[in-house]
Amino acid sequence: MKKRNSLLIGLSVFVVGCLIYVNSGNQAEREAARLLKKAEQAESSLLEDQGDHSAHDPSHNAPIPEDFVVSREPGRLWFVEKPGTEQEVSLPYPPQEIPSPAKELASIGKNPGFVGADACQECHESRHASFTHTAHYRTSARASRASIAGSFEDGKNEMKTGSPFVSFKMIERDARLFQSVSFYGWQCDVPMDIVTGSSKLGQSYLFWHDDALFQTSVSYVTSVDDWTNSPGYPDGYATYSRPVTARCLECHTTWADVREAPNHFTPESVIYGISCERCHGPGQQHVQYHQANPSEKTSRFIAQPASLPRQRQLDICGQCHFGIPKLKDEPYQFRPGDQLSDHYEPPPAKPAGGVHSSNQLTRLLESPCFNQTEMTCTDCHNPHQSERGNRKLFSERCLKCHQPTDCGMEPTLGARLADNCIDCHMPAGASENMSVDTSEGTVFPPLRDHHIRVDRDATRVYLESLAQ
Numbered sequence: 142m143k144k145r146n147s148l149l150i151g152l153s154v155f156v157v158g159c160l161i162y163v164n165s166g167n168q169a170e171r172e173a174a175r176l177l178k179k180a181e182q183a184e185s186s187l188l189e190d191q192g193d194h195s196a197h198d199p200s201h202n203a204p205i206p207e208d209f210v211v212s213r214e215p216g217r218l219w220f221v222e223k224p225g226t227e228q229e230v231s232l233p234y235p236p237q238e239i240p241s242p243a244k245e246l247a248s249i250g251k252n253p254g255f256v257g258a259d260a261c262q263e264c265h266e267s268r269h270a271s272f273t274h275t276a277h278y279r280t281s282a283r284a285s286r287a288s289i290a291g292s293f294e295d296g297k298n299e300m301k302t303g304s305p306f307v308s309f310k311m312i313e314r315d316a317r318l319f320q321s322v323s324f325y326g327w328q329c330d331v332p333m334d335i336v337t338g339s340s341k342l343g344q345s346y347l348f349w350h351d352d353a354l355f356q357t358s359v360s361y362v363t364s365v366d367d368w369t370n371s372p373g374y375p376d377g378y379a380t381y382s383r384p385v386t387a388r389c390l391e392c393h394t395t396w397a398d399v400r401e402a403p404n405h406f407t408p409e410s411v412i413y414g415i416s417c418e419r420c421h422g423p424g425q426q427h428v429q430y431h432q433a434n435p436s437e438k439t440s441r442f443i444a445q446p447a448s449l450p451r452q453r454q455l456d457i458c459g460q461c462h463f464g465i466p467k468l469k470d471e472p473y474q475f476r477p478g479d480q481l482s483d484h485y486e487p488p489p490a491k492p493a494g495g496v497h498s499s500n501q502l503t504r505l506l507e508s509p510c511f512n513q514t515e516m517t518c519t520d521c522h523n524p525h526q527s528e529r530g531n532r533k534l535f536s537e538r539c540l541k542c543h544q545p546t547d548c549g550m551e552p553t554l555g556a557r558l559a560d561n562c563i564d565c566h567m568p569a570g571a572s573e574n575m576s577v578d579t580s581e582g583t584v585f586p587p588l589r590d591h592h593i594r595v596d597r598d599a600t601r602v603y604l605e606s607l608a609q
């Protein structure tokens with residue numbers, strides 16, 4: 142039982158960003174009644190199902206061996222254990238079932254006009270084309286062989302754990318993708334429905350159980366090109382019970398209809414990827430107006446961030462690059478021109494860790510480059526293009542304000558200085574905050590530090606790399 146407690150603590154990191162969302166009266170009641178009915182149906186179907194399993198039934202897993210213990214936490218989670226062993230499988234639904242997304246569910250809220258980036262293509266063709274390569278556009282998608290970075294090929298589709306009796310295989314069956322858990326001989330298939338992460342560092346996968354969203358046990362880490370335990374998950378367990386909150390979707394999707402806290406959404410409503418509109422405001426009115434007035438050359442009903450004061454420009458990026466502050470109200474309410482403090486609590490001074498710890502806005506605030514100028518994020522980043530890894534291009538942006546001779550390394554490096562200011566002054570450090578447990582040990586995906594400074598250690602490492 143001790144392990145289970147520590148697991149729940151691990152999961153609570155997640156809840157830090159969780160939204161306290163209150164539905165208006167009647168709707169909440171209707172919603173609660175609907176969910177209750179679903180839960181009752183699930184339970185009665187579990188009772189009816191006992192002993193009636195065909196191996197090829199796409200909606201059910203194999204029967205659970207008789208010597209296993211199946212228990213249910215009051216309220217929600219199901220646990221499958223083999224007596225005498227430490228590990229367990231945790232699921233938010235009856236263990237024999239294979240969950241699926243709720244179909245044809247109408248949204249309960251009103252979309253404030255988000256239409257997704259592809260709606261901008263017809264009039265902003267080249268900008269849209271380059272935007273489709275960005276981390277923002279690609280940060281979430283429906284799961285498919287194309288959007289999932291990890292391999293489904295035999296031999297490469299398996300994740301072993303420290304226990305010889307627990308392993309995972311990523312498989313495709315009946316046009317759906319699954320994480321197939323092998324647990325002391327029992328096999329349990331959990332679908333992958335949604336991908337999060339453009340796979341720069343890695344990807345995590347989510348699945349629907351009716352209208353509730355959960356994270357899968359297995360993630361993907363790019364640096365080792367392999368399947369691993371999701372960040373914070375203990376090795377050897379199959380943990381499919383972590384709810385995915387609105388806060389998570391607010392940073393990784395354009396919009397979703399929130400039904401109920403912490404993790405109920407209308408599946409068909411989700412607009413995947415971060416579209417233009419999270420920086421320019423909902424685009425529906427702009428699109429309709431310009432479609433109806435094709436000769437109009439002056440834009441209407443859309444925000445141009447460059448015309449906002451500096452702090453308001455920074456606030457746009459701060460929605461998602463300012464640590465993980467708690468929401469004050471419902472998600473997806475921020476609009477260009479708003480202040481962060483209109484919608485978010487101040488971010489925690491010490492971030493919780495993980496891929497989310499680099500907090501660019503706070504680190505940039507430490508830099509003289511930023512404090513002694515009117516610099517914004519777009520002095521260095523073009524939001525409409527992927528410029529990932531192009532050190533020479535980023536260094537040109539430093540040289541808009543600096544001369545090579547400002548740098549004490551200029552006599553040593555000469556013309557080569559301009560190739561890469563970045564690795565010496567903004568090193569990508571393997572951060573203590575970020576770790577992912579694998580059966581072979583701990584992995585640290587490196588994050589780049591936005592405190593621009595003289596760093597002697599980074600300089601030494603970079604000069605050594607040049608010497609090789």
Ligand code: HEC
Nearest residue numbers: 260261264417418421424428431432437438439440443445
């Ligand atoms: C039917 C045509 C059409 C569609 C679709 C369209 N736009 Fe525009 N947009 C225009 C026109 C025309 C302008 C004004 C000329 C220009 O700047 O290109 C414009 C200008 C803009 C500007 C510049 C605003 C300024 O003040 O400088 C932004 C930002 C913009 N659009 C964003 C979007 C986004 C985001 C979408 C998709 C949600 C979109 N547009 C879809 C026609 C369209």
Ligand code: HEC
Nearest residue numbers: 276277280338339341392415419457458460461518522529
């Ligand atoms: C709605 C949330 C959101 C907003 C608003 C946002 N970002 Fe991001 N940004 C993300 C997420 C999420 C990622 C990680 C995407 C991934 O790799 O999956 C990211 C990644 C990036 C990257 C890394 C790109 C790469 O390929 O390495 C840069 C640079 C960046 N954002 C800059 C900005 C700037 C500048 C702004 C404001 C103009 C901004 N972002 C606004 C959520 C956001």
Ligand code: HEC
Nearest residue numbers: 337338339340341342343344345388389392461465496499
């Ligand atoms: C406050 C906004 C925010 C929240 C909340 C958030 N993320 Fe992120 N996420 C980001 C940003 C920004 C990055 C890029 C990290 C960086 O470069 O600093 C990122 C990176 C990632 C990555 C790695 C992407 C890549 O391409 O390597 C994954 C996977 C991810 N997030 C998944 C999640 C999941 C799952 C949740 C919810 C359980 C979540 N995130 C919650 C903003 C957020």
Ligand code: HEC
Nearest residue numbers: 258261265268269272277416417420445446447519524525
């Ligand atoms: C991460 C935030 C972000 C995203 C996403 C984004 N933009 Fe922008 N956009 C900006 C900012 C900031 C500016 C103003 C500064 C600049 O041009 O660098 C801008 C400027 C523009 C302009 C005016 C450019 C000019 O030269 O006057 C247009 C048009 C535009 N964006 C369209 C789009 C379209 C269409 C998309 C999606 C395909 C998109 N943007 C996605 C942040 C963003």
Ligand code: HEC
Nearest residue numbers: 509510513514516520538539541542562563566593594595
């Ligand atoms: C908008 C102008 C601007 C840009 C762009 C800019 N800087 Fe600076 N930077 C400054 C100013 C102003 C200072 C403070 C005065 C000085 O030391 O020259 C400064 C200071 C520095 C310092 C000294 C820091 C310290 O702690 O004393 C370093 C190192 C530096 N910049 C490197 C860079 C690098 C590398 C880039 C590109 C990634 C960059 N700068 C981009 C304006 C800029």
Ligand code: HEC
Nearest residue numbers: 458462501502505517518521528529530531535563588589
């Ligand atoms: C002085 C230049 C400069 C400014 C200003 C700047 N960045 Fe960056 N940023 C960089 C460089 C250089 C990289 C490394 C890019 C690469 O190698 O792909 C980077 C990388 C990133 C990444 C990817 C992080 C990672 O660990 O790989 C994100 C996200 C990001 N920046 C967001 C922001 C945001 C948000 C702002 C404004 C608060 C901002 N940046 C301001 C220069 C800058």
Ligand code: HEC
Nearest residue numbers: 536539540543547548549550558559561562565595600603
């Ligand atoms: C090999 C690592 C390295 C590279 C590459 C490098 N720098 Fe430096 N830079 C340093 C070091 C170390 C110092 C401190 C020199 C000293 O005080 O002896 C420094 C000093 C500086 C300073 C002055 C800081 C102060 O104390 O005021 C600036 C500005 C600066 N660099 C900008 C740049 C720019 C811009 C580039 C790219 C064109 C660049 N550097 C490339 C390592 C590097």
